[in-house]
Amino acid sequence: MRFVIVTGMSGAGKATALKTLEDAGFFCVDNLPIQLIKRFAEIAYDEQIQVDDVAISVDIRSGRALSQLNSCLADIRREGMNYEILFIECSNATLVKRYKETRRNHPLSVKGGRIIDGINKERELIGFLKEEADYIIDTTNLLVREFKAELDKIFVQNEEYSNFIITVMSFGFKYGIPRDSDIVQDVRFLPNPYYDLELREKTGNDKEIQDYVMNCKEGPEYLEKFIDLITFLIPNYIKEGKNQLVISIGCTGGKHRSVTIANAVYARLQKSKYTVRIVHRDILKDSIVKKL
Known part of the structure; x- marks a missing residue:
């Protein structure tokens, strides 16, 4: 009982x-x-x-x-x-x-x-x-x-639970940095699919965008280095009494590069014992602004 x-x-x-x-x-x-x-x-x-x-x-x-x-x-x-x-x-x-x-x-x-x-x-x-x-x-x-x-x-499922929740959030710098961010990463150094007219309307949730962003030397290399940093930081945050971590990853509009990297970070962290969630704050904002 x-x-x-x-x-x-x-x-x-x-x-x-x-x-x-x-x-x-x-x-x-x-x-x-x-x-x-x-x-x-x-x-x-x-x-x-x-x-x-x-x-x-x-x-x-x-x-x-x-x-x-x-x-x-x-x-x-x-x-x-x-x-x-x-x-x-x-x-x-x-x-x-x-x-x-x-x-x-x-x-x-x-x-x-x-x-x-x-x-x-x-x-x-x-x-x-x-x-x-x-x-x-x-x-x-x-x-x-x-x-x-x-x-x-x-x-119900009786799974092992860690009192630590990680939120991985993509965002666009032109819409402002999320206020609740603990870690902010700028990935605007990566190739921008926006300038390819065939890719412009797609998002980082589409394979074409993911391939475009990650098929350069810097993409996978950055991901490995950043995951290594997070892996080091999390136990130290927990030791200091934190029970949640918000990782914000930004590009210009929050639609292509940041979404791609956020998804990749989320996929890697899901293999950990922590609870991980993904949020794409600005992924649709460019489309909404254009309609207005």
């Missing part, structure tokens, strides 16, 4: 996580009072009850009782009942945006106060749960379907 404690930042996606686990066959309870968690675990582990998997949501709504959670979890583990902690993380900027879009107040924001103050206070209060978490999923750059896919990997 799996006993999962779902927690994390308000607005990060805990409700989505709990609903996804419920759809996967877990018996789920939202906002279970701290004082009842140990008793709930005893019932769940009772062989006569025959519950397969359970998940409970615990967060800042517990109020002052949250300070009792550490001793409660220690008692549970002392009695031989195992549990897993899933912590849902999200950046401050994204959380503020989500709250403003829904016009909701943060649970810890003083009436009329700033949302960010409530978020910062919450981080302080639940920081101990993140330190103890078995799984950390940062939803800052994840689509809902991608978030659900990560949950499926962990709790």
Whole structure:
């Protein structure tokens, strides 16, 4: 049996996580009072009850009782009942945006106060749960379907999971560098298919463009050197406490060279133990601008 404690930042996606686990066959309870968690675990582990998997949501709504959670979890583990902690993380900027879009107040924001103050206070209060978490999923750059896919990997497919998500993003410099970039690469030194009229309307997702860009000495050589650099950096980022990495690869318009290289980097990193996603931010923008 799996006993999962779902927690994390308000607005990060805990409700989505709990609903996804419920759809996967877990018996789920939202906002279970701290004082009842140990008793709930005893019932769940009772062989006569025959519950397969359970998940409970615990967060800042517990109020002052949250300070009792550490001793409660220690008692549970002392009695031989195992549990897993899933912590849902999200950046401050994204959380503020989500709250403003829904016009909701943060649970810890003083009436009329700033949302960010409530978020910062919450981080302080639940920081101990993140330190103890078995799984950390940062939803800052994840689509809902991608978030659900990560949950499926962990709790349905039982795959090995690393608390580190890599986003490989292609972009066009003329549309600006992505603000959330951790690593930015400029591949405008590679041959540009734009000047071949037969290739201009195609993208880096097409084989013709990929062949054009990579059939030069610099393309494959750059890819090998860059993969070697990333391979060196990732463990050091993790050691410093990062749980996600955004690699932005840019060319002029974000349609040909950057898409080709981003796809190649994505394909290589998929062989690692980390979760990797691909985003082509500007791949269609040139076509849209022309129509306008």
